[in-house]
Amino acid sequence: MSAHPQASSQYPPVFDWRSAGLRYYSYRYFLKNRYGHRVQRVSIDAGFTCPNVDGTVAFGGCTFCDNRSFSPSRRQPKFTITEQINDGINRLKRRYKCEHFTAYFQPATNTYAPVEKLRQMYDEALSHPDIVAMSVGTRPDCVPDDVLDLLQEFAQRTDLTVEYGMQTMHDKSLDWMNRGHHHDAMVEAMERSHGRGFEICAHIMLGLPGESHEDMLATAHEVVRLGLDAVKIHNLYAVENTPLADQVRSGQVKLMERDDYVSTLVDFLELLPQNIIVERISGDSPDNYFIGPAWCLDKPMVLKAVEAEFSHRGTWQGKFCK
Numbered sequence: 001m002s003a004h005p006q007a008s009s010q011y012p013p014v015f016d017w018r019s020a021g022l023r024y025y026s027y028r029y030f031l032k033n034r035y036g037h038r039v040q041r042v043s044i045d046a047g048f049t050c051p052n053v054d055g056t057v058a059f060g061g062c063t064f065c066d067n068r069s070f071s072p073s074r075r076q077p078k079f080t081i082t083e084q085i086n087d088g089i090n091r092l093k094r095r096y097k098c099e100h101f102t103a104y105f106q107p108a109t110n111t112y113a114p115v116e117k118l119r120q121m122y123d124e125a126l127s128h129p130d131i132v133a134m135s136v137g138t139r140p141d142c143v144p145d146d147v148l149d150l151l152q153e154f155a156q157r158t159d160l161t162v163e164y165g166m167q168t169m170h171d172k173s174l175d176w177m178n179r180g181h182h183h184d185a186m187v188e189a190m191e192r193s194h195g196r197g198f199e200i201c202a203h204i205m206l207g208l209p210g211e212s213h214e215d216m217l218a219t220a221h222e223v224v225r226l227g228l229d230a231v232k233i234h235n236l237y238a239v240e241n242t243p244l245a246d247q248v249r250s251g252q253v254k255l256m257e258r259d260d261y262v263s264t265l266v267d268f269l270e271l272l273p274q275n276i277i278v279e280r281i282s283g284d285s286p287d288n289y290f291i292g293p294a295w296c297l298d299k300p301m302v303l304k305a306v307e308a309e310f311s312h313r314g315t316w317q318g319k320f321c322k
Contacts, residue, residue, distance in 0.1 A: 014275045023310035024269050024317035027230075027279040034159075039132060040096055041104040042088035044081055046121050048108040051142065057180030064177060064236065064244045066289070081124045089130055102133040102161075111138040111147045118147065122154055133159040135201075140164050140189035141181040148192055155197035163232065164189060166202040169222040170215055173208045178243075183222075190226045201230035201279060206264055207256035208236055209247075216264055220271040224321065231276060233268065234283030235261045238291040245291050258295040258305065266309045274318035281306055 015033040017025045031039045052058035079087070081103075089101055103125035111118060125131060134154065143151075143162075154160050164186065168174065171182045186202075193200055202223060206216050223231060235256050238248045247253040256264075265281060272278075282302045284290065296302060310316060 018274070018316065023307060023315075024278045024281075025274060025276060027277055030277050035100060035132065037100065038096060038098040039100050039102055040092045040098050041102045041135065042085050042092065042131075043104050043106045044084050044088075044125060045107045046081060046105055046110060048105075048110050048112050050109045050112065050139065052178060052180035053108075057141070058178055060178060060243070062177045062179060063247075064238065064242055066239050066241060066285075081121060082128060085125065085128050085131065099130065100132045101130050102135055103128070103131045104135045104137075106135075106137050109139050109142050110136045111151075112142045115146050115150050118150060122150075126154070126158055131158075133161070135161040135163060137163040137165070139181070140166065140186040143189050143193065145192065148196060151198055152196040160198040161201050161230070162193065162198050163201045163203060166219075166223075167205045168208055168211065168215075169219045170208075170211060173211055173215075176209060187226070190228075194227060199229040199277075200227075201232060201277075202226070202228050204231055204233045204268075206233065206235050206261060206268070209253050213264060213267075217267060217271060220268045223276070224271065224273060228276060230279050231272070232280040233265060233278070234280060235293070235296055237283060237285070237293060237296055239285050240289040240291060248291060255293045257293065258302070261296075262302070262305045262309050265306060266313065266315070269317045270315055270320045272317055273321050274316075276317075278317065 013034060015025075015030060017029050020029060022029060050061060053061045085101075085103060092098060092101070105121070105125070113121075122134065122136075125134060136151065151160065151162055166183075166186050167177065167179070169183045169186075174182055190200065204219060204223065236244075238244045238253075238255065244253065248255060261282075269278065282296050282299055284297050284299065287297055290297065
């Protein structure tokens, strides 16, 4: 594995992003300083499912999740991990000037399998000469100790990020989304994940039905309390073939408007410590099955609006972090 850099002794390293004139600790800035060049993520579909899909804790998956991801054909990918990496790299090289990539196990729950099967998949991804890091997306109720031991082993070989779908700290919202677990699962998973040498990232969703502004900021305080290394934040959005799509069309659920989202996002980031990497500030999906809100399809516009809100306030990530 000599082609891969050794994971740093204190991961993730903290860089002085404010001296670069940034308003928040962006993932792009972190990667450029970590590696000295652009690093792009290559998405890998390894054919996993989820415990709230297969009936272990629930059926049907999350309310907002594209049901096409539950199909048997998706759980049996037509291409090997190596073939997916090669295809992804070829596409990314046509768009960006980059030579190094992160293997991103993205769809579904990518620790939801026996340890030896996981080992084989992760090994195959890391064997690619252009892969310099790995990210694994999962749920907090799907990391038994033997899986965490495996992830710790891989963290000694490469820079590893484990992404947990926290979404919110509020059990009422987790019930609404058919998550199949409560927030105590996240708390317990964090207690067992810290100190294992990998970056801990949490996915956070703003604009969940029934959550007040204060509820969303309470989740920001909980992110701080849990001692996370990074966050991915986006608004609730709807795609076809989901229960959420029906709820939006019927008027049962109202999706956040852009100005409300931008203001709430900046409020959220003001509460986070300056050493937490912000890996994402908005989300979208392919527009051929996207329902709304339409504004989040224009990511450059969203970024510009966020920067303008920071500038208008004269503020930055961590300004109100206690």
